[in-house]
Amino acid sequence: MKTLQELEAIRQKTLNELNLRKNREDGIRVVVGLATCGIAAGARPVMAAFVEEINKRRLTNVTVSQTGCIGLCRLEPIVEVYLPGKEKVTYCKVTPEQVGRIVSEHIVNGSPVVEYTIGNFE
Amino acid sequence: MKEISLHILDLAQNSIRAGAKNIVIRVLEDSAADTFVVSIADDGCGMAPEMVKAVQNPFVTTRTTRKVGLGIPLFAAGCENCEGSFRLESEPGRGTRLTGTYRRTHIDRPPLGGIADTVAMLISANPALHFRYEHKRDGCAYALDTEELRRILGEIPLNAPEITAFIIEFINSNEAELESMEVQKS
Numbered sequence: 506m507k508t509l510q511e512l513e514a515i516r517q518k519t520l521n522e523l524n525l526r527k528n529r530e531d532g533i534r535v536v537v538g539l540a541t542c543g544i545a546a547g548a549r550p551v552m553a554a555f556v557e558e559i560n561k562r563r564l565t566n567v568t569v570s571q572t573g574c575i576g577l578c579r580l581e582p583i584v585e586v587y588l589p590g591k592e593k594v595t596y597c598k599v600t601p602e603q604v605g606r607i608v609s610e611h612i613v614n615g616s617p618v619v620e621y622t623i624g625n626f627e
Numbered sequence: 628m629k630e631i632s633l634h635i636l637d638l639a640q641n642s643i644r645a646g647a648k649n650i651v652i653r654v655l656e657d658s659a660a661d662t663f664v665v666s667i668a669d670d671g672c673g674m675a676p677e678m679v680k681a682v683q684n685p686f687v688t689t690r691t692t693r694k695v696g697l698g699i700p701l702f703a704a705g706c707e708n709c710e711g712s713f714r715l716e717s718e719p720g721r722g723t724r725l726t727g728t729y730r731r732t733h734i735d736r737p738p739l740g741g742i743a744d745t746v747a748m749l750i751s752a753n754p755a756l757h758f759r760y761e762h763k764r765d766g767c768a769y770a771l772d773t774e775e776l777r778r779i780l781g782e783i784p785l786n787a788p789e790i791t792a793f794i795i796e797f798i799n800s801n802e803a804e805l806e807s808m809e810v811q812k813s
């Protein structure tokens with residue numbers, strides 16, 4: 506069973522990377538809609554997939570946060586990606602399976618996955 | 628909502644939007660009394676008595692009172708459908724406490740579900756807040772408290788990916804432990 510003792514080891518390991526993260530000003534933000542509509546549509550596994558994928562790829566300049574209902578409940582789960590100096594990109598009806606492509610093509614390589622974006626739904 | 632943990636994720640958003648600094652989530656199972664109790668207590672802005680009444684009705688939602696909506700009525704209906712009950716206590720300036728009770732063995736009671744993801748996502752998206760999650764089943768209990776994590780981690784933020792991964796594993800393994808204790812008893 507996991508215990509809190511293991512945290513000390515994780516702390517040591519994380520300290521080095523922490524400095525790396527602190528010095529990044531060019532942060533990328535991933536924002537997941539986490540209101541009743543989003544959660545009911547499956548936003549939690551989507552958010553968990555983003556956190557896991559970003560951790561796996563050791564992307565130290567990306568943060569995942571949450572927001573409320575933006576009034577497009579029928580298109581939930583909705584994810585917004587903010588790249589510094591670029592316009593916000595809104596993804597609709599996101600599934601955990603799509604997260605890998607969004608991270609690799611958009612967050613890592615800078616080109617949005619157009620077929621998943623709001624333009625394809627509206 | 629197919630899982631109780633999804634309701635918890637949803638209802639905790641109300642606490643966050645109410646400006647809470649401390650949010651305590653409790654799951655209390657009692658097999659002798661056949662109850663499954665979920666409570667969420669916060670120290671947010673709280674609500675006036677008329678608001679407490681209004682939020683329990685899904686049809687009074689207005690745009691200016693954004694925190695009102697379907698979250699609470701859905702949860703309350705789920706409890707009542709399982710021979711349970713729902714209680715909402717709140718006071719302006721003091722905070723809010725929601726308590727939902729299900730009959731534990733009711734055929735329609737949803738599973739707790741992915742509580743590890745719920746708690747980990749709450750902490751990772753709100754690293755500055757204090758969360759405490761407790762799960763007690765009959766004689767056995769465990770808790771995850773971000774104050775304790777912070778004491779060990781020092782300057783490392785609670786939304787560091789390594790910490791999120793740890794929280795998920797910690798809760799999953801403790802939930803499994805609670806599960807196995809029940810099997811041993813029966």
